[in-house]
Amino acid sequence: MEKIWNKIRMSGLALLALVIGASCAKMDDYKRFVESGEISYTGKIDSVVVFSGDGRVYVQGLFMSDPKVASCRIYWNNMKDSVAVPVVRTNTVDTLKQFITLPENLYNFRIHTFDALGNRSVAVYATGQAYGQAYKTSLNNRLIISAIADQADNVTVMWRDVDKTLGAIGTEITYTDKEGKAQLVRTPVSEKQSILKNYKPKTEFTYQTLYIPDTLCIDTFAAAAEKHSYAYKINRSNWLAFADSYEATGQLPNGGSPYFVLDDNPNTYWHTKHSSGTSPFPHWLSFDMKKAVKVDMIELTSRHDYVTADFRDFLIEGRNSEAEPWTTYGSYNLPDAQGPQQFLISGSPTVRYIRIFQLNGGGEPHSHLAEFAVYGSEVN
Template identity: 45%
Template sequence: MKTVKYLTILLSTIAVLGACRKMDDYKDKYLDGGSITYAGKIDSVKAHPGDGRIMLSGLLIADPKITELRIYWNNYADSFSLPITRTPNVDTVRAILNKMEEGVKTFTMTTFDKYGNRSVNVTITGRIYGNTYKSLLLNRTIKDGLNIADSVTLNWNVLDASTGALGCELQYTDNNSMLQTIFVKRTDTRTVLKNYKLGSKFNYRTLFLPDTLAIDTFYSKFQEVAVKTDVTPLYIVNAGPGFANSAGGTARWQTPANWITTADVRNAGSDIGGLDNGNWLPSKALSIEAGWGLPAVPNGKVYQTFTLPAGKYSLIVTAGDCSTGGTKYITVAKGTTLPDIGNVPADALVYKTIVKNSDNTLDFTLTDASPVALGLQAGMTADGNFMKAFKVRLMRLP
């Protein structure tokens, strides 16, 4: 038994001596007889996307001996070296890599100290944006816009925050022919452009930040926009609401100033008619009426005439109550008068049967400057027929 015990101790001793010898061989071969010394690694690394570039940032917390940061990508085929000068404090390191291909890349970051010792590698993945991304950027859309006098009011559709959109940069020309630039925030739903040059166009583009860490702002392409323009004051006089009375009539029945009215419309006696001032109405209304003591209106017309330049237009007539009987049109015609009621379908530029209690819209196009007549007309028997209009507007369309 003693012989076995001593043999076991001897074998264990030989095994331990053999292991020590192997460790010494490893140190001699790989460590020059000493232990590995690592430089302090970069900490809290972040990737900041950019336009054809990327910024990598991090903190140097310990190891005052660090003198260099190396960044590798494309499987170490490409690299960048950044000299480091440490301070006694925690240092922030920022390295910008320019002229980078668009896409997602993995970066390896390694620090070196003044003795040539390297740190443990730190890897991070980041994205570089470029032309492909920019080609997909779309402008915020405009719900509607209207130019009235020297201001434009724009109503915007919702701009989704998840797209990284920040808002819009908008440029327009003012009445002094000076270019004005404003920023429309993403959360703004309505914008008023003041001192706007009547009938001019504006440009706008949308700004995007694809990532909260991004170092570059991206822009959609500039888009030129023309909004519809309220040209009513330029052409229509006494357009309502609250139509002015001419010299004739002071009671319910009056005659609208600046509107041409036919004799059968002025059928309330004393050559008066065409304007209803009934106290039950919200405001005075252009009117053609037959019945309740008023004679028939065989070919009634209430209109104005003027010359318009070539372009696209929209006539909007806000109607009040109207009877179901008779023929009642809103009409636009070339020339200086409206066609007779029976010739409207053949001779009018555009026309429609009036719809009561609504905005009636007629769109038309002039290929060259032309005199036009526009307004109301009717053919009514004297058995309770009427048509009323509270407001008339003329818009020039983009």
Template identity: 30%
Template sequence: MKKIINLSFLLGMIFVLYSCMKMEDAYKEYVVPDGITYPQKPVNAKAYSGDGRVVLKWKKGNDPSIVKAVVSWNNKEQEREFDIDGNKKDVEIVLDNLEEKNYSFIITTLDSKGNSSIPVELNSVVYGDSYKSSIYNRSLNIAYLDNEKLVLEWNTADISNGLKYTELYYLNKQGEKQTLKIDAYSNENNIITDYRVGTEISYKSFFIPDTTCVDVFETSQEANIPLTIIDRSGWSITASSYEETGQTGYGGAEPERVLDGLIENTPNAGLVPTYWHSRHSGDSPGYPHWLAVDMKKKINIKRVVLQCRNDPNCTTGYPFSNFSILGSNDGIEWTNLETYDIYSRSNTAPQYYPVDVKESYSHFKIIMNQAYDNGKYAHLAELSILGIEQE
């Protein structure tokens, strides 16, 4: 029995000594053998970058004696002193009006007797005019109208400077200002169905240069008027061939049909074919086929717009699978601009094909290079252009 009591007493003493050691560990960073007291240093201290400023945050810890904090930088040539609220567990200090550069900050806490804690060092960066001059709006490749729907095609965002998103501003059909947020990582086209046709759109981009930055930087707004289909009323057109009399029995399928704005046989169209068709009676030429347009003025072409037949006699859509676009300023010498495969053979909606050239042309030609299914004939319902008229 005596041995059991002695063993229990020994274990109890070990526990007391261990507890004392733990308490001593908790305070030994504040007390040294000669009696000097060190207030508790900042706990979990972090620095956050910003626009002309840095924000410092830390946990105050368990030491109730702390009343101030001193932050120094530039080899202690500069420093600021801040009061610490003893009732708050979290400390937040803002150092503003700072020069744009990298910094190393030294933080010490003080008690009411002027004793200083062990210093804590934090590194951060301040952004300013130099950074602001390096950021630009995400570039808008093209904005255009597709049957009163606004289509926006953005170029790939350069995220190296911290681009996060772009905001687009536009008026809806009721005249109310709307905002659309486009993530920097999104490369999808934006299609807006409630855009008020004829009104200006604008946009600007927003940047966060690093993961610790507390400020969002924004660019100046850019304005844009969406492109619409170029007026075709003065255009003239020729073709490699066309069906003069035989097409559906209504009097031919001349190339002018692709400029009439109609895509099917309707009473409004006078029950005539509203598409061009290559000649298929008598001498029937095969591929390639072409249509050449004189626009009468120079156009910086941005999109070529095709639309296939949509009538009971044509259920397959486009007869040609590949085509080229050429430009000219005299209708004689031609420059190849782009070559494409048809996006979707059976899609009867307008299909938009991009033209990436800086030059402007008064003439353009579409050459249909090859057919689906080794076919011989070609036809097309509508041919138009999105672009910018030159003065």
């Protein structure tokens, strides 16, 4: 047993001699490295954050407990460029706050602190982005579905969804109210409509979508401003109305002529032939608006007491002369519902003549409609 313990002691001593020898070698190397004198390091900066910006970055950090720190230098471009920042120490934690103007690029920064003798700290590294023209030209405004004025001159702007990958946060609208005052409305990207109250008729509004490209960005960017007109209910007082057929009903004077859909009275209505010579679908109503109109939307109001018995699927068509063929702008479905229902027309075509071509109905061969209106703007 004693022999075993002697072997263990001998093995331990041998291992200890190896460790001491290696340590001595390391110390010899260190001594050779510092033969010219002892190295003195200044306390480094802590908690460095580089905020991105428009043609600039903002560098922030903390000078902690080392009272010897007298200055700081921020390097970039492989230390070819730098900026010196004086440091005035207080009895508390002091903060580095430095703007640096830079061309658009992603930058790697190296930061050293220095004492009054020029001794520097170990390096602290950070990354930051300066944005510029390349980013700005990639920005687009949120697309408008419609901008419709009501009878109280409040304009409702409906928005399409927007790509959020570039940092879109909202859209800013400026317009003039009826008192001649400039108004500003901001709508976040999460909302689908903006309300412009007390809007001055026959004026345009200006809009631009706002962007913050990343969570550390200190600046807000905007797509190029655009102007947009609103749509209003077109005056129908001199329109001409036509239909494939019409016939008075037993409830006169409430039913019959296609002109009933232009009288602003939802209790009157157009009705196709129904008592003699009844014809099946398709049916149609067409209108000569007497001048060219940029059409954004049509509004239909069903006969309130027979919403399930009028037409269902229909086309919106237009043309600019009676010699032209009809152009179809879209197919739609009329729900069984009371009150005005609105149908947007993609592309907002400019036409003088407009038609709703009714393809089928709710089980009856005849058709009827209480009101027809167009929202858009008259073309001079």
